[in-house]
Amino acid sequence: MVTDSIQLQPDAKWCKTITQLRIAELLGKAIRRIHNDDSISALFI
Structure with a gap:
């Protein structure tokens, strides 16, 4: 699994x-x- 933060090679x-994740x-x-100085931990649990 990889993210789409960088483009894959052709x-x-x-x-x-x-598998590429958005x-x-x-x-x-x-x-x-x-x-907004809110917590981001809930996004990654």
């Missing part, structure tokens, strides 16, 4: 053993919570 996109929503929530 040949890795077709590899059946690699993290945009999680990063957005974390940034918002940090900006």
Whole structure:
């Protein structure tokens, strides 16, 4: 498993053993919570 925070190499996109997870929503929530001085620990449990 890898995240989509960096682009996969072209040949890795077709590899059946690699699963790419989208993290945009999680990063957005974390940034918002940090900006508002809220806890981010609940996002990662």
